[in-house]
Amino acid sequence: QSLFNNVPLAPVDPILGVSNAYKQCTAAKKVDISVGAYRDENGKPYVLKCVFEAEKRLLGAPKEYLPIDGIPEFNKVSAKLLYGDAMNGKEKNMVTVQTLSGTGAVRIGIIFVRKYLPAGTTVYISNPSWANHHNICKESGVPSAQYTYYDPKTRGLNFEGMIADMKAAPNGSVFVLHLCAHNPTGVDPTKEQWNVIADVMKSKNHIPFVDCAYQGYASGDLDNDAYSARLFLSRGFEMFSAQSYSKNFGLYGERAGALTIVSHNEKNIPLILSQVKMDIRAMYSSPPTHGARIVATVLQDPELTKLWIDELKGMSNRIKYVRQKLLDALVARNVPGTWNHIVDQIGMFTYTGLNPKQVEVLVQKYNIYLLASGRVSLAGLNDHNIDYVADAIKDAVT
Ligand code: PMP
Numbered sequence: 001q002s003l004f005n006n007v008p009l010a011p012v013d014p015i016l017g018v019s020n021a022y023k024q025c026t027a028a029k030k031v032d033i034s035v036g037a038y039r040d041e042n043g044k045p046y047v048l049k050c051v052f053e054a055e056k057r058l059l060g061a062p063k064e065y066l067p068i069d070g071i072p073e074f075n076k077v078s079a080k081l082l083y084g085d086a087m088n089g090k091e092k093n094m095v096t097v098q099t100l101s102g103t104g105a106v107r108i109g110i111i112f113v114r115k116y117l118p119a120g121t122t123v124y125i126s127n128p129s130w131a132n133h134h135n136i137c138k139e140s141g142v143p144s145a146q147y148t149y150y151d152p153k154t155r156g157l158n159f160e161g162m163i164a165d166m167k168a169a170p171n172g173s174v175f176v177l178h179l180c181a182h183n184p185t186g187v188d189p190t191k192e193q194w195n196v197i198a199d200v201m202k203s204k205n206h207i208p209f210v211d212c213a214y215q216g217y218a219s220g221d222l223d224n225d226a227y228s229a230r231l232f233l234s235r236g237f238e239m240f241s242a243q244s245y246s247k248n249f250g251l252y253g254e255r256a257g258a259l260t261i262v263s264h265n266e267k268n269i270p271l272i273l274s275q276v277k278m279d280i281r282a283m284y285s286s287p288p289t290h291g292a293r294i295v296a297t298v299l300q301d302p303e304l305t306k307l308w309i310d311e312l313k314g315m316s317n318r319i320k321y322v323r324q325k326l327l328d329a330l331v332a333r334n335v336p337g338t339w340n341h342i343v344d345q346i347g348m349f350t351y352t353g354l355n356p357k358q359v360e361v362l363v364q365k366y367n368i369y370l371l372a373s374g375r376v377s378l379a380g381l382n383d384h385n386i387d388y389v390a391d392a393i394k395d396a397v398t
Contacts, residue, residue, distance in 0.1 A: 014131050014371060022369040030367035031389060033380035036183065036348050037252055038315055041382045046315075048250050050308040054297040061293060066286045068277040070098020070258075074292040077299035078243055078258035082179075082212060084223060086230035095273045096260040097280070098287045101251075102213045102244025105259035106176075107136050109209060109240045111279055112261065112272075113174055114142045123174045123209070124165070126150075128373065130183045133176055133211075147175065150185045155341035155353055157187050159196075166200045174207045179241075180225040181214035181347020184375040188218065188346055194228045198235050208232045213244040218346045220316035222309065238263055245295050247348065248312055254291025315379075319348060322381040326350075329390035336397055350376050354396065361396035368392055 018034040040046045069075065075096040079087065087094070099105040113121060123142050125133045126149035137144035147169070148161030166175065177197075180188055189197060201208060210229045218225045232239050245256040261272050280286070298304040327342045342350045354362070354374035362368040368389055370376050381389060 014373075018369050018371055021363075025367050025369070027367040029388065031369065031380060031385050033368065033370045033376045033378070033389070036247065036377050036379070038247065038250060038348075038379045039382070041318065043380065043382055043384070046250060048308065048311045050298045050304045050311060051249060051251065051294050053304060053307070054294045057297055058290070058293050061289070063289065066098070066289055066292075068280050068286050069273065070287045071289075071292050071296055073300060074098055074256075074296040075258060077296055079260055081222065081299060082215065082226055082229050082241060082243055082260070083233050084226060084230060086234045088234070090233060090262070092266045093264065093269065094260055094262050095269050095276070096258050097273070097276055098292050099242070099257045099259050099280075100284065100287060101246055101255040101257035101291075102211065102242050103132060103136075103257070104255065104287075105242030105244070105257045106133065106209075106211060107140065108276060108279055108283075109242055109259050109261070110136050110140045110142055112240075112276060113209075114140055116272075116275070117174070117207070118172065121172060121174060122170065123176060124169055125176050126162075126178065126182070128184060129176070129178075130211075130213075145169075149182075150187060150351065152353070155187075155351065156344065157189060157193070159189065159193055162189075163196065163200055166197070166204060166206065169204065169206065172205045172207065174209050174240075175201065176209045176211055177228060179210050179212035179215060179229055180218035180227075181349075183213065183347070184349050184371065184373060185351040186345025186347050186349045187351070189228075191227055194231055197228075198231055198237075201232075201237070202235060207239060208237055209240040209242070211242050213242075214247055214347050215243070216248040216309075216312040217316050217319070217348055220313040220320075222312070233262060236264070245291060249291075249295060249298070249308070251291045251294065254294070255288055256291030256295050319378050322378050322386065323350065325383070325386050326378070326381060326390065329386050330393060333390055333394045335390070335394045348377055348379055350378060352376055352393075354393070358393075358396040362389075362392050365395070366392040 022032040079096045123144045124147045127146040147165035148158050151158035215225045216222045239262045241260045243258045246252045323343045330339045352374040356372045
């Protein structure tokens with residue numbers, strides 16, 4: 001007998017579960033295109049040179065506790081990186097705190113929504129989205145709903161559906177929007193569409209919650225990728241943003257991220273900060289030092305920043321290269337169906353349109369691990385495995 005006999009088995013995380021299955025697979029030929037982590041052209045994890053250089057400089061740095069809200073310079077460079085010139089004197093209306101990466105930023109922000117937005121405020125999440133958005137709302141006790149996003153027929157954006165859902169939502173709802181490189185679909189609104197989204201959000205007093213996990217990964221250009229967040233700020237929204245340095249700095253396990261809250265009334269800023277700090281204190285007391293120090297070191301040094309931008313371009317170009325190679329390989333094999341969406345989509349992922357049965361063939365017969373939704377993390381592809389994957393896809397769909 002045990003007090004814990006009633007503990008049910010929780011469902012396996014849809015992403016991490018697949019990645020673990022890959023690790024346990026003993027087949028000689030196997031491919032991991034599940035988890036959204038960058039791999040180089042030989043399929044190996046990659047430590048950025050700018051990170052390596054920053055780490056050399058940081059060797060022996062004190063291991064003291066950080067302030068509850070993290071390293072002030074890190075918070076400053078983070079806000080600047082995302083919002084750039086759109087800040088334009090709005091610094092006094094913004095507060096940024098260091099968080100446990102992007103997940104932590106979303107979590108702290110959503111808790112703030114529950115505590116300080118009107119009771120019952122619903123958080124709208126794109127359909128589909130990164131599954132953790134739903135987990136976080138559920139665990140934080142915040143009502144959530146989905147808004148139309150992806151159109152399986154066109155494998156692009158269902159813009160009319162998205163706008164209709166925004167109009168139908170109660171005024172003052174929170175909309176979680178992916179800054180760029182939408183996970184899992186790789187489908188982003190155009191700049192024109194972002195402007196219409198901002199118009200509709202404004203007319204409904206909706207609150208943007210911009211999740212920024214891939215700045216620099218979509219186009220390879222940090223400013224271009226930040227378009228939507230800067231648009232919302234310059235259009236005068238009260239808003240949230242959650243930044244992650246997992247992908248663009250390759251700092252996955254270091255847990256470096258930032259939450260920014262923007263208020264119309266600058267008098268609210270110290271009060272907001274006080275509440276956010278109280279939540280952080282009760283949850284994990286203070287954030288980790290190393291990753292945020294790396295980011296602050298790089299972004300405060302023009303030469304390291306330049307090196308970072310070059311490396312980021314290199315990573316995003318390699319992903320564009322494998323997109324084209326995969327498309328070419330499928331076309332060369334006359335694989336039934338249309339596959340252009342692979343190059344039309346953007347960022348780390350392609351939403352292939354493969355159905356769960358076809359995915360099952362890839363996993364079981366070929367040891368190619370991807371999500372049941374058909375999402376492929378392109379970083380796992382390279383010249384050594386693309387033909388193998390294309391052959392397998394041909395088998396699975398024919
Ligand atoms: N949001 C989205 C959309 C993501 O894809 C991710 C990373 N998978 C995150 C947030 C947060 O990741 P992390 O906690 O590693 O920064």
